[in-house]
Amino acid sequence: MHNQERFLRAMQEAGYGERVHHNAPMAEYTSFAVGGPADLLMEASTLDELVAWMTMARQAQVPAMVLGSGTNVLVSDLGIRGVVILNACRQYAISDDGLLRAESGCLFVELAREAVRRGWAGLEWAVGIPGTLGGAVVGNAGAYGGYIGDLLVRARLLGPDGSIRTVCKSELGYGYRTSMLKREPLTQPRTIVLDAELLLSRGDAALLAERARQVTDQRRAHTPSGCCAGSTFMRTDQYPAGFLIEQAGLKGYRLGGAQVSPHHANFIMNTGGATASEIAQLIALIQERVWQDFAQRLEPEVQFVGEWPARESAADTPGRKG
Ligand SMILES: Cc1cc2nc3c(=O)[nH]c(=O)nc-3n(C[C@H](O)[C@H](O)[C@H](O)COP(=O)(O)OP(=O)(O)OC[C@H]3O[C@@H](n4cnc5c(N)ncnc54)[C@H](O)[C@@H]3O)c2cc1C
Numbered sequence: 001m002h003n004q005e006r007f008l009r010a011m012q013e014a015g016y017g018e019r020v021h022h023n024a025p026m027a028e029y030t031s032f033a034v035g036g037p038a039d040l041l042m043e044a045s046t047l048d049e050l051v052a053w054m055t056m057a058r059q060a061q062v063p064a065m066v067l068g069s070g071t072n073v074l075v076s077d078l079g080i081r082g083v084v085i086l087n088a089c090r091q092y093a094i095s096d097d098g099l100l101r102a103e104s105g106c107l108f109v110e111l112a113r114e115a116v117r118r119g120w121a122g123l124e125w126a127v128g129i130p131g132t133l134g135g136a137v138v139g140n141a142g143a144y145g146g147y148i149g150d151l152l153v154r155a156r157l158l159g160p161d162g163s164i165r166t167v168c169k170s171e172l173g174y175g176y177r178t179s180m181l182k183r184e185p186l187t188q189p190r191t192i193v194l195d196a197e198l199l200l201s202r203g204d205a206a207l208l209a210e211r212a213r214q215v216t217d218q219r220r221a222h223t224p225s226g227c228c229a230g231s232t233f234m235r236t237d238q239y240p241a242g243f244l245i246e247q248a249g250l251k252g253y254r255l256g257g258a259q260v261s262p263h264h265a266n267f268i269m270n271t272g273g274a275t276a277s278e279i280a281q282l283i284a285l286i287q288e289r290v291w292q293d294f295a296q297r298l299e300p301e302v303q304f305v306g307e308w309p310a311r312e313s314a315a316d317t318p319g320r321k322g
Contacts, residue, residue: 035075
């Protein structure tokens with residue numbers, strides 16, 4: 001029997017058959033609003049479902065990945081082979097000593113707003129960051145000098161071998177917008193974040209709300225609105241990526257429906273009707289120009305997900321490490 005059929009049969013036998021969507025258009029699940037179909041897609045609302053489905057997929061040898069809000073990925077026009085599990089596991093609690101325990105599908109912005117509302121300090125910088133806690137833990141999300149890695153105490157992980165273990169922050173190999181989880185190859189079974197604990201501290205609710213309002217205003221002023229995935233590239237050791245792109249004369253540059261934002265050069269926008277291929281080509285063109293002009297390598301912050309033709313992969317572009 002074909003692996004995918006074996007997985008579908010296991011899902012049916014476990015009573016989950018009706019939860020599976022076939023050929024799900026990923027453009028509907030990503031902030032870039034591009035991406036072809038995933039073979040199979042399900043939305044997990046409990047961690048038991050998430051673990052069970054991931055385990056069934058691995059037993060049937062079907063590739064499976066977890067997607068949060070899809071705000072930091074570029075999904076190929078060819079789509080994703082295998083299973084995509086959308087993470088809607090959203091239980092959380094804040095204890096009296098400020099420990100925020102949250103499932104990885106919680107929306108990061110909601111956790112931040114709730115912490116501020118209850119007078120817990122630490123997450124004010126995160127009030128405008130889209131995406132889930134899981135995506136934030138993987139990518140060491142940060143803004144305005146704050147990083148999730150600074151607050152994280154421990155996380156519970158589902159390993160590629162099916163084991164569940166708790167790790168502390170030092171084991172996650174955090175760096176600027178990266179972690180040992182983000183560095184795992186996308187082509188192999190990856191570690192999944194199930195839940196995480198962040199340590200907050202007591203603060204004055206009114207002052208925290210004021211700080212959150214300032215952050216929100218700053219974000220509104222500096223973030224282009226529209227379909228994008230936030231910052232496309234990480235900053236280099238010396239320069240912000242947007243500065244290099246602007247100096248290379250590419251601010252506002254268009255390639256098909258993809259455009260370097262005229263407001264913030266590190267944002268690539270889908271102006272309507274862009275394909276993933278056009279966005280990938282624009283990413284490659286920016287990398288090439290910045291390498292030629294300044295000998296600076298721009299590393300995408302956005303992750304390339306799905307079935308990519310080899311020549312469109314960011315790994316093949318000049319100036320890229322490795
Ligand atoms: C307008 C805009 C502004 C942004 N501003 C910021 C900002 O200020 N700072 C910042 O850091 N980022 C920013 N981002 C990027 C994005 O919001 C963050 O990277 C966010 O943490 C991604 O979360 P997500 O749930 O959308 O992840 P996704 O895009 O769904 O996934 C990203 C990667 O993480 C993996 N992943 C997701 N969940 C899990 C899990 N539970 N376990 C294991 N792997 C998982 C996915 O497989 C994928 O490889 C911005 C994005 C947008 C669109």
